Amino acid sequence: xxxxxxxxxxxxxxxxxxxxxxxxxxxxxxxxxxxxxxxxxxxxxxxxxxxxxxxxxxxxxxxxxxxxxxxxxxxxxxxxxxxxx
Amino acid sequence: xxxxxxxxxxxxxxxxxxxxxxxxxxxxxxxxxxxxxxxxxxxxxxxxxxxxxxxxxxxxxxxxxxxxxxxxxxxxxxxxxxxxxxxxxxxxxxxxxxxxxxxxxxxxxxxxxxxxxxxxxxxxxxxxxxxxxxxxxxxxxxxxxxxxxxxxxxxxxxxxxxxxxxxxxxxxxxxxxxxxxxxxxxxxxxxxxxxxxxxxxxxxxxxxxxxxxxxxxxxxxxxxxxxxxxxxxxxxxxxxxxxxxxxxxxxxxxxxxxxxxxxxxxxxxxx
Numbered sequence: 196x197x198x199x200x201x202x203x204x205x206x207x208x209x210x211x212x213x214x215x216x217x218x219x220x221x222x223x224x225x226x227x228x229x230x231x232x233x234x235x236x237x238x239x240x241x242x243x244x245x246x247x248x249x250x251x252x253x254x255x256x257x258x259x260x261x262x263x264x265x266x267x268x269x270x271x272x273x274x275x276x277x278x279x280x
Numbered sequence: 281x282x283x284x285x286x287x288x289x290x291x292x293x294x295x296x297x298x299x300x301x302x303x304x305x306x307x308x309x310x311x312x313x314x315x316x317x318x319x320x321x322x323x324x325x326x327x328x329x330x331x332x333x334x335x336x337x338x339x340x341x342x343x344x345x346x347x348x349x350x351x352x353x354x355x356x357x358x359x360x361x362x363x364x365x366x367x368x369x370x371x372x373x374x375x376x377x378x379x380x381x382x383x384x385x386x387x388x389x390x391x392x393x394x395x396x397x398x399x400x401x402x403x404x405x406x407x408x409x410x411x412x413x414x415x416x417x418x419x420x421x422x423x424x425x426x427x428x429x430x431x432x433x434x435x436x437x438x439x440x441x442x443x444x445x446x447x448x449x450x451x452x453x454x455x456x457x458x459x460x461x462x463x464x465x466x467x468x469x470x471x472x473x474x475x476x477x478x479x480x481x482x483x484x485x486x487x488x489x490x491x492x493x494x495x496x497x498x499x500x501x502x503x504x505x506x507x508x509x510x511x512x513x514x515x516x517x518x519x520x521x522x523x524x525x526x527x528x529x530x531x532x533x534x535x536x537x538x539x540x541x542x543x544x545x546x547x548x549x550x551x
Binding site for chain 1: 431476482
């Protein structure tokens with residue numbers, strides 16, 4: 196590094212880009228860690244039940260497991276298509 | 281009391297085998313009776329790093345299957361007293377590693393041979409070999425390079441260690457896991473081209489066991505089949521010695537994590 200490099204505008208270092216990307220992906224992966232293995236199958240089977248009555252898409256069912264101070268909350272979200280009766 | 285230590289990482293090629301060899305050799309040099317086991321069934325390599333590849337007769341799977349007993353299979357190191365190597369088999373049958381079989385090997389090493397330490401060199405990945413290497417561990421060393429994919433995989437592995445060991449399954453919580461950052465270049469960190477030791481520690485949030493600098497000594501050591509910790513003049517060898525001391529509870533400052541500062545002239549004219 197010579198004296199001239201101090202005069203050039205500073206670019207964000209690749210190391211800090213790496214750190215930011217890692218912090219985001221690691222946080223996301225930790226949030227799903229330790230969750231029960233049956234969630235994907237639960238989602239699939241719930242979808243089959245719902246489909247018996249309403250035609251819904253594969254991604255219309257959203258399952259999330261949250262943990263809050265000792266209790267677990269299973270959140271289930273099914274988006275029904277418009278006009279479904 | 282025998283301690284079982286798993287050397288793991290998730291990602292391959294980050295220095296697990298180099299670290300297992302160095303840690304086991306360092307512990308043996310301090311007088312602890314130590315066995316280092318290669319769990320990479322199908323891809324045996326610890327024997328090469330330890331320099332005993334021509335003395336392999338029986339392997340881990342032979343012992344598990346009862347083709348040989350543990351005393352027949354253990355290779356006594358020629359350079360260091362108290363050091364024994366149990367190689368992996370070259371058969372590709374990973375199912376040979378059963379939980380009962382691995383436990384029996386550990387029991388024999390503990391009860392019949394009175395080992396102080398058993399170092400388990402884990403294969404890469406999160407498949408059976410890696411899970412078996414970790415399952416009975418009392419402690420873990422997580423080997424990580426200052427590089428995005430290695431850090432992410434280490435985080436994943438730390439999560440697995442927290443739930444998939446016998447210790448955790450019996451409700452005793454996590455086993456202690458410590459970080460060993462390898463292939464570190466203080467120069468590149470200073471230039472902003474490499475994650476710093478603080479960055480990696482902040483993300484992984486585990487205790488730091490040591491930092492091993494990127495060093496030509498590591499390749500020289502594996503070329504020669506002599507664990508790098510025996511190269512006491514080298515930076516990597518000294519860094520591994522420090523890590524072994526910290527592993528045993530010594531409080532010593534970290535070396536090789538800062539660049540030797542250049543003088544004013546050097547800074548002006550660069551280089």
